[in-house]
Amino acid sequence: MSIRVVAIDDHSVFREGLRLVLDQYEDIELVGEAGNGREGIEVVAREKPDVVIMDVNMPGLNGIEASRKLLSADSDVKILILSAYSNRRFVTELFRAGVRGYILKESAGEEVIRAIIAVAGGDSYICPKIANVIIKDYAEGGGIDLGKTAIDSLTIKERELLQLLAEGISTKEVAVLLSVSIKTVDARRRSIMTKLGISSMAKLTKFAIREGITSLEF
Amino acid sequence: MVDDSKQIRVLIVDDHEMIRGGLRTIIKRQGGNITVVEEAESGERAIELCKCLAPDVVVMDIKLPGMDGIDAIKTILALNNRIKVLVISANFANHVVDRALDAGVSGFFCKGSGWRELGTAIEAVYRDQSYCSESIADLIKERAGQIAGDSDADKPALLSARDCDMIRLVSEGLSINEIAKVFGRSPKTIDNKRREIMARIGVSSIPELVKYALREGISDLY
The missing domain is CATH 3.40.50.2300 (Response regulator)
Known part of the structure; x- marks a missing residue:
């Protein structure tokens, strides 16, 4: 087979x-x-x-x-x-x-x-x-231990949203893509920004690129 | 004179075997009179093959290990200026476009575009026309104008130093109010200016603006 x-x-x-x-x-x-x-x-x-x-x-x-x-x-x-x-x-x-x-x-x-x-x-x-x-x-003794970083504090759903936001997808489109309400998207975004201690979309985008969540290509 | 019945002989240059295979398949599928005569995995090998095969068109990714892709193009065109070069890339930054135009490439093909267009692009450059994918047409035209023009000073650059400052500050996460203070202007003026710049460089969101700034070296990732 x-x-x-x-x-x-x-x-x-x-x-x-x-x-x-x-x-x-x-x-x-x-x-x-x-x-x-x-x-x-x-x-x-x-x-x-x-x-x-x-x-x-x-x-x-x-x-x-x-x-x-x-x-x-x-x-x-x-x-x-x-x-x-x-x-x-x-x-x-x-x-x-x-x-x-x-x-x-x-x-x-x-x-x-x-x-x-x-x-x-x-x-x-x-x-x-x-x-x-x-x-x-x-x-180097890392023994596959990355250590806790800021990104680890995010849930799977938050990381998924982070990628879409960092690709410039509007809240409305994100809500459709993830089949959730706009209110949920907003709440989740606020939660991400609070956890990461980031207050602007620009900084959030750079964070996502540094972490390999999104790429400069798209 | 271009003979319509003649086969267009193409050399593919990319360092990844699977990308070369993919390009070969896509070109074959377009049918018509385009034939892939050889593949090269480096700039050095491309030059060698151009010497002995003299292909009509070189389809080439410029990001190659070893010899710089643009330097390879310059060498190829110095050896045989009848060869046409079509550059393929995932993203074209201003400085890459400038160097490629300067080296004498005939076309730019954006990897994100529909691959069905690849045959059209190859035929266009073969016929001594220039080609560029729709998504980067404005960028190429702008840069080509700057390269070709004798009186660069007369032409407005795509972005002024002040525009770049604005992009940098936005990319660093400053709010409109904060930027307004830096420039000593009203937030409304700054907001309009920001929108106008974004429209000019063809981005519609802050994340896209940040990525543009990073690609162009206007802002740093850290």
Whole structure:
């Protein structure tokens, strides 16, 4: 039986490239694609794939929050991160959330295949550059302990809202996207700003970029 | 003379294998008379391939490891000025556009645009026309004007030093009232000015303004 894969990445050209790589292997089938985390969660719920290939930097809902959501609904979902970035925060947060593998977009097609097969078979997979990040972190005595930072004080729902606000989405649109009232959005925003001790939208945006919640690209 | 039946020979330059594969697929799907003749993963390799293959169009991401993408373009065009270069990127900052125009690129393709347009873009630059994605058309026109114009001084820059100060203060989280005090103007005047600047650079929210300021180096992330 072939391995069924869903790819979640906001760059369609990258998804095309991935499809080209996967098409060469009979045992792997790309059964669904999505351009952001929110769509991705729907596709995963519908297709129930063996492996979810997830990008990290995505507009709307980033890969870290999308992974958390998928894993809180079903801790057996096998997520393989495929990102251009290898910063320590991403790596630690994602493994903490429960993803099974992490490779970089610069990886050759063969490595992507190896990673998918490993993760589908219940193993973990990291590429050498991600191993460097983890080993360095461990050697420095961090032992995968990021320490509590301001962002940890936010709930999953607050982080989700923070991304949308930091992408300039209006309160009205956010309310529609999250299926809550405008009043709820306002209350949640005030709660975020109080917890972080931030009083302006501009500072909130910079905070979200520093934490990798949103990106300069969108 | 452009021969319509002739194949347009394209060289793809990107450091990621999967992006190259994606571009190849997208170009193939557009059909028509465009053929990808080779792929390169670096500026150095692109120069080498341009020497021996002389492609009609180079489709290139300028963010490459090793040799700077713009320097590679300059070398390619110095070797063979019949080659046309179409730059692809996720975001185009002013200084990138300036350097690319200066190097002699023919087109700018924004990664966020519909990929169906890629064939049109390749054909346009092949036909010696310039091309730029709609989302960045105003920016390119503005910068092109500044580069091409002999009398730069006569042309109003996109942003004055005072406009940049305003953007910086907003990006640092100052309120309209606080900025009004800094400039010694009324809050209403400052608010209007802020709206006018935002409209001019094409952003519609404070977060977008902050990101613009960060990309352009007007404000710092920390």
